[in-house]
């Protein structure tokens with residue numbers, strides 16, 4: 059992947075248990091834990107795990123399996139986020155939050171945690187799966203989802219947006235800036251970069 | 254200097270903004286040496302010194318009224334240029350107090366502040382405002398305190414909350430910026446919002462600057478100068494409006510370069526605030542065309558040398574490639590190669 063040298067682009071590390079925590083909640087943007095997101099020696103039984111299975115006919119109830127792993131499935135991301143908001147509102151000190159999935163998922167989680175008063179040190183994130191980006195159009199404030207190319211057309215104002223590596227945790231998005239603002243029409247070819 | 258305001262100047266469309274001779278000498282020329290590179294160029298913000306722009310805590314000049322009108326216009330178009338996160342209310346009042354007290358002390362002919370306990374009365378004569386309010390009670394002002402007072406000041410302001418050994422940009426009034434978006438950056442940490450700057454991270458500039466700022470003391474503000482170049486005297490060069498001002502960059506020709514290309518200098522000041530422990534960052538923007546800058550011979554020569562030898566990464570970051578060479582060619586005949594004194598002072602008493 060090309061590096062624009064911009065330091066706000068987040069870096070991630072495989073997930074490891076934070077020994078300072080008292081309780082560990084792990085959020086997975088999919089039905090199962092991706093091995094690429096886990097540090098060596100990762101012990102799933104130490105975590106309360108929430109997953110996203112993208113299916114309507116289920117209840118989000120916690121199940122403890124034969125290995126002693128506790129897993130609670132959700133119908134979709136939004137379903138999980140609403141439970142997370144409710145859970146964090148009544149949490150006490152000592153909770154550590156872990157999330158793995160695409161970047162937009164990770165930073166949606168981080169924003170909910172921030173709103174609940176958790177500090178950055180209490181959250182650990184590991185990117186896994188799609189590298190597609192969410193991009194915030196700095197001109198019209200429309201979010202573009204699933205962006206995989208260096209340049210794409212804004213769904214709001216129609217500008218050809220260059221995807222800068224400048225990342226806002228609050229917007230959970232990269233910045234999109236019109237690529238031909240100085241000479242309208244001079245749009246370079248888009249490259250597939252974030253598949 | 255008695256101020257003769259120029260209330261009808263514009264910073265868009267017909268661009269009638271110009272600097273008087275006095276304003277040119279007042280301009281904080283940013284280059285103490287013939288070369289420019291990023292550094293931790295921070296010094297105490299004390300009165301006096303190499304530029305008359307340092308003579309007041311918050312500098313007010315002939316463009317004051319016109320700049321306040323331009324700010325009101327930008328806010329009418331885009332209210333989100335002013336935002337403060339809810340936990341920063343104490344910092345809002347700190348800002349209002351700092352600005353009112355210093356404007357009234359430095360410019361008694363233009364501003365006055367009287368206090369009877371918490372009941373304050375503020376008079377801003379250039380803008381024709383007379384406001385009584387209760388300090389600490391937001392409902393007694395026509396808008397929140399940070400917005401209220403920064404609508405009456407030149408330059409942008411941001412509020413940094415200090416926590417976890419870092420600074421977070423959790424508030425701001427940003428209508429006259431050099432191509433950065435407050436709406437995008439709000440809530441970022443010091444290294445995050447500086448993410449796009451080349452070279453300086455690797456040189457350790459931001460690590461050292463942050464360490465310094467975390468220890469900033471109340472009553473001991475500091476300052477630094479930063480610069481870029483802007484086509485036409487346009488204050489609002491925001492990324493939001495880049496599609497509006499971007500085409501200006503392609504409009505520079507060897508014939509118009511002296512009038513069109515402006516040196517844009519930011520006098521940046523940093524204050525520890527007493528109640529909130531936040532830091533107020535003032536970004537006071539000055540614009541002067543190459544023609545105006547070159548009326549001070551030392552400055553014309555030095556600007557020529559700096560632009561001629563500028564590091565290509567800095568040139569690209571500041572968005573100069575379309576016109577830098579034309580600016581160098583315009584200034585070259587004015588530079589006889591003579592040795593110039595160190596420092597930014599103009600070495601003139603009148604123009």
Ligand code: HEM
Nearest residue numbers: 291292293294411413433446447449450453462480481534
């Ligand atoms: C604490 C308040 C400060 C704020 C809110 C702030 C904000 C910013 C922003 C938004 C940018 C533009 C980044 C972009 O391209 O998106 C910038 C650039 C920069 N800042 Fe700061 N800054 C602060 C303090 C400092 C300090 C104390 C230094 C001291 C070394 C510094 C050095 C720089 C430099 C060297 C640049 C690049 C400027 C250029 O080449 O035009 N900043 N700053």
